[in-house]
Amino acid sequence: MTIYRPKNSPYYHFDYQYRSVRYHGSTNCVSKRDAEQFERDHRREVATGRKEKPSVTIDEGAGIYWQDRGQFEKNASTTEYQIGNVLRLIGGTTLVQDIDDLTVARMVSIRRGERAFPKRRKKKGSPPPRLVSAATVNREVELLKRILNFLAPRYRVGEVEWKRHKLKEPKERVREASPQEEASIFAALREKEPDLCDLVEFALISGARRTAITTLLWSKVDQRRGTASVHTKGDEWHTFPLTQRMREIIANRPKAGPFVFTYVCERPSPARGDRPRRLKGERYPFSKEGWYRKWYRALAEAGVTDFRFHDLRHTAATRIARTNGIQVAQRLLGHTRIETTTRYAHTSDDDLLAAMENVEQSRNSPEQGDNGMPENRRNTHLRRVK
Structure with a gap:
């Protein structure tokens, strides 16, 4: 050289x-x-004598993809996070032409064995660590595929049989809080954690996501019109009406800053990179995960197992769909596609049985004759037999 x-x-x-x-x-x-x-x-x-496509590293290629396309995607922050994982697992200096099935298989294997969140000192009542889901790994492999397809017209890229690396994802989670579980959860929260209790009840009624509720701004609440707007996925705002109980929850919240839902600090903590110093007795907005310990402790006291905060959204959607139809649930959740709503609104055996019994009762109504057949049709049938 x-x-x-x-x-x-x-x-x-x-x-x-x-x-x-x-x-x-x-x-x-x-x-x-x-x-x-x-x-x-x-x-x-x-x-x-033949000009070939130039080579490029995955680090440089991912940078080109981000500048030209990634930063303009709806979930740009998620894309940026996923790019970081791809570069970490493959190695930024790897040439895109050297990325083959073995490279992708190694990436999938390493990522599948990682924890879903960084290791930290385990606290009493904190959720157990869990492995990265198959869906998360599949999304990151799909991003790598998009990057290589984007670079292919201008740079040499390796050949990968992508179908080989797709992990089997579990069936859609079906978990709705029963009335008994709901009562137990609120009984455990109401006296000990009133601030968290309000947040949980608001989530159960509105069906909004955890982050959307914890970042709900006073400026996005219109008590006169009875509406609230939350920031959702895709960098959009979703507006929904407020029930009388939701209005009461908001009206009783102390105004301690721009956020509706805040909590009283129990122990002082020093300043960190993502937040300033916190003082005991002062109110602060809910962090992304800082209140998980109290949430899981309340579930343990209530005797409720296998229940996540996101299941409150499933519960709200299922209850609305059961009584008012899937399209009303779609409007509540702010989905643009009804197929997405069907993943949240579930039909139980009790719902199916009630629907079947309603049909059965309609067949045996007084307006119908023998064997559930309308009188005029039954006579016609008998005449044809003769």
Whole structure:
């Protein structure tokens, strides 16, 4: 290799001869490895007389994808997070042309064995650690596929049989809180954790996501019109009406900052990178996960198992769909596609039995004759038999 970096230049240059002809110039690469690959590509083009697509590392390729497309996606923050995982698992200096089935299989294997959140000191009542879900791994593999497909017209990329690496995802979770479980949960929260109790009840009625409720702003609540707007996935605002009970919850919340739902700090804590210092007795907005310990402790006291905060959203959607139909549930949850709503609103055996009994009762109504057949139709049938 005849790669060198001139003085006062950030880029490596190449300089070699082929059949008594000298070829030299800048590779425009700051990495020696990338520059060496550039020279190999250049030598191949000179020897064959055929210009081939240049090489690029996955780090540079992901950067190109982010600048041209990723940052403009609806879930750009999620895409950025997933890109970080892809680069960490594959290695940013890996050339995209070297990414093959073995590379992707290794990425899937490592990611599948990781925890869903960073390791930290386990506290009493905190949720047990869980592995990264198959759905999360599949989404990150799909992102890698999108990046390589995006780069393919301009750069050399490896060949991958993507279907081989898709993990089987579990069936859609079906979990609705029963009236008894609901009463037990609120009994455990009402006296000890009144602030969290309000947040949970608001979630159960509105069907809104956890983050949407914890970040609900006073400026997005219109008590006169009886509506509230929450920030949802896709960087959009979803507006829904407030019931009388929801109005009461909001009206009784103390105004301690821009957020509706806050809590009283029980123990002081020093400043961190994501938040300022906290003082005992002062009110602060709910963090993303800081209140999980109290939530799981309340579930334990209530004797409720296998129940997540997101199941409150499932419960709200199922109850609305049961009494008012799937389209009303779709409007409540703010879904653009009704197929998404069907994953939240579930039909139980009791719902099916009640529907079947309603049909049975309609067949045996007084307006119908023997065997549940209307009188005029029954006579017609008998005449045909004769």
